[in-house]
Amino acid sequence: MPEVRRDLEALTRIPSVSLDSFDQTQVDRSADAVADLLRAEGLDVEVVREGGRPAVIGRLAAPDGAPTITLYAHHDVQPPGDGLGWESAPFEPTERDGRLYGRGAADDKAGVMAHVAALRAHDGRPPTGVNIFVEGEEEIGSDSLATILERHGHKLRADAIVLADSTNWDIGTPALTTTLRGMIRVVVTVSTLDHSVHSGMFGGPVPDALMALVRLLASLHDDDGGVAVQGLRGGEAAELDYSQERLRQESGLLDGVQTIGTGSLLSRQWTRPSITTIGIDAPSVDTASNTLVPSARAKVSMRIAPDEDPHTAYQALLNHLSRHTPWGAKIDVHLDDEGAGFQADAQGPMYDEVRAAFEDAWEGTKPVDIGVGGSIPFVAAFAEQFPQAAIFVTGVEDPDTRAHGANESLHLGEFERVCLAEALLLERLGRMKPRKVLHSQARSDTLRGPRDE
Structure with a gap:
């Protein structure tokens, strides 16, 4: 683990922000560093570009009769922001109270290093075949992912896929993510005049666009704060112990501010x-x-149920906005992005093995199945591209990680357990025959779309 941590810190020092406004040579540096790490473990490695940021593909052939596992992570990161709120430099990894702070230290360079650690645990000779795919533009929507999968997907075929970009339930409690919400993002422009006019001379009978926009945005929620758009799907989340107090602490909700919506808190966050x-x-x-x-104009982000069709959801939102635009104002709705959710029926022998690996790594603590309210539509893209593969959505994060925010951090003790769990998973899956694997994976009901977080 000291060597794994050293390499993680080296990766974290590379400011591989994939947004156009940042230095893209740093993303190239990051891809090259990941490629070097994989080559050192004996993988055949190539850096690929299909119109976007560089991705890294590494391959290690399976021993005779063993299955092949594909391991996913991403090496690009979010911008650090204006630096305000950071207690240490964003790209200088710093340990405080058992956590490693730095942009990308958790999301998702720790995911990259968990894969490397699993290989090192087996001295570079795992009992399964291994494909590693490390994406370079996950944080900006994975625009070239579809092309990469179309042109290079044959290099990633596997009996199971581990997507290491999610979270655990809590410190000391591992989790398998089985549902993800989808998303629709639109830009709404409201116009009432062909030019600005004096507010004293014309205010009163003439509506201004900002007033109309505010009223339109207010119509999206009912009096309880629930979504007022008709025709959207919703479901019920798993019954886990999640209190108002925990929600307030994790979200930073101010004293006196009430939660909105109805139903269980987890359903409001995961499945509605x-x-x-x-x-x-x-x-x-x-x-x-x-x-x-x-x-x-306003940018509106709508999260949708894991089993909702994004096109149906967009039409429902468009219909609502058209019906509720006040005073005959002119409205234009531009679809900025969309992404499908993910829902897995996570049962069967392979899921038994991943849960057993978690339990062993966490010394007897059984994992829980969770949902995630954020959207990771590349999961759906993988499920559609590889329908015969079992998909495990795992992660290195925890409720205190603050991914995308100031003081992003990785709990070092949990990270060690993640690395151990993945090494144990390779060992367990190595005992399964490919034919058995291919006929025992759970079904995943998915739709396809690009990425948002």
């Missing part, structure tokens, strides 16, 4: 739709003039 206005373009307070705003 939610809508958030994540941005508004309008005159700023500091530069505003006394005029009626002719046009205003």
Whole structure:
């Protein structure tokens, strides 16, 4: 583990932010560093580009009669933000109280190193075949993933796929992610005037665009804060002990602010739709003039149930916005992004083995099945591309990780258990014959779409 940590810290020091506005030579550096790590473990490695950021594919042939496992992670990271709120430099990994802080230390360079650690645990000779796919643009939507899978998918065929980009239930309690919400993201533009006019002379009879937009956005929720868009699916989450107090602590909800919606907290987070206005373009307070705003726009993110069709959900949202636009204002809705959810019937011999590996690594603590409210549609893309493979969605994160935020961190004790669990999983799956594997995996009901987090 000290060697694994050293290599993780080296990866974390590379600021591999995949957004266009950042230095993309750093993403190239990160891909090359990952490729070197895999080559050192004896894999045949290539760095591939299909119109986007570099991805790394490594392959190690299966011993005779053994199955092949594909291991996924990504080496690109989110921007560090403006630096405010970070207690240490974002790209200088720093340990505090048993956690390693740094952008990408958890999401998802720890996922990369968990795969490397599993290989090292077997001295580079695992009892299964191994394909490793480390993506370079997960944080910006995986736009070239479909092309990569189309052109290189034959190199990733496997009996099982481990997608290491999720979370565990808590410190000391491992989890297998079995549902993910999908998402729809739109940009809504509302217009009422062909130019701005004096607010004193025309205010009263003439509606401004910002007023109309605010009323339209307010119509997306009912009085309880639940989603008011008609025709969307919803379900019930697993019954796990999740209190209001824990939600408040994990989310940072201020004292006195109430939760919204109805039903169990986990259902509201995992299996029911939610809508958030994540941005508004309008005159700023500091530069505003006394005029009626002719046009205003907002970016709206809608999370949808794991089994919801994104196209159906988009049409429901579009219908709602069209019906609720006030005062005859003109509206334009642009589909900015969409992604499918994921729902697995995680039963069968292979899932028994992954749960046993978790239990062994966590010294007798049984894993729980969880959902995740965020959207990871590349999971659906893999499920569609490889319908015969069992899919395990795992991760290195925990409720205190703060992925994408300031002070992102990795719990080092949990990370060691993740590495051990993956090494044990390879050992357990190595005892299974490919024919048995291919006829025993659970069915995954998925739709396909690009990535959002």
